[in-house]
Amino acid sequence: MSSTDNLSIQAERRATRREALIAVRPALIATFTWGLVTGVALVKSGLTETAAVAMTLLVYAGSAQLTSLPLIAAGAPLWLIFAAGLIVNLRFLIFSAALQPYFQSLPWYKRLAYGYFTTDMAFVLFMPRFGEAEIKGTDRQRTFFLTTIVPGWITWQSSSLLGIALGALVPTQWSLDFAAVLALMAITIPLANSRPMFVSMLAAGITAWVGQGLPLQLGLLAAVVVGIVAGIWAESALRKRY
């Protein structure tokens, strides 16, 4: 490869990085707020500061972390915490399936890293730009993706750690564990964006309320099954009507 080729590649990468940074910047404010709230919620829901730091750094999934807090507080069995974590993360399985072609030529540890650091934000910024690309897996595409996930990770982790530090200063009597429930609601409410989805969530909510006396918090799994069935039923019932 000649040095002029090399230079033009470098210049192109710089331009792509600049484009990605401009695209990601507004989303980082939301990421920061979320990280802060999640960090506070972790220490106020019974985790020690060390455990909260470990969870933030290892799990790197706000909705799964917030979901696990009431389960951990109730002493739910580990397999159920695992199942609940997997279920709220399912959207990432769809993301992974869509993103896989862009990274398939890389060695396995790089594919693992790109997958692990994928966020909602990175996916939402990436797909409108490169979803219809004829060649998938170009240097420009990967540079763009990398330049959105790195600031995302730094922002999330620093705001979460700040939240953990601030949360540790606040007295327990403030009941900030309720802020974790509110944060969970803020994730959940926007999901009720269609009638079948609303039916599904209503059915799941009723099942969860009736099933809260079940051992091992099996009401949660029952609610998920009922929610899926109700959603699919509502979808076809509404389609027949119109």
Place this chain on the structure above:
Amino acid sequence: MMEQLNAIDWYLYGAILLLALCTVLARASYHLFGHRVPLGDGVRRALRYAPAAALTAIIVPILLPWSEPDSMTMVIDQRLFAAIVAIWLFQKTRNVLIMIIGGMVAFWALRWFLGWW
């Protein structure tokens, strides 16, 4: 670093490691193993409803707990009312921070009021 891990620590760190595994499995499965298991339309549809159902199922028993095991009677306290205030604020403003702060203020005010009552 020589502290003894007690049962609670094992449980807590076990949960954290399993949740980290969830992250890897959900985000990197297709990256690592390719499209060996195709994601059909039926599966995609089911996957769309599962997370919202799980999140709803976590929240409902916190806001509306039974007063005693097997009683099927509700406890209605400040949490439910504060949640309603929070939902209202969120619908009005679409701002997560306003929702959480407003919900907490409602929670504190109602707790103080119910205690005083």
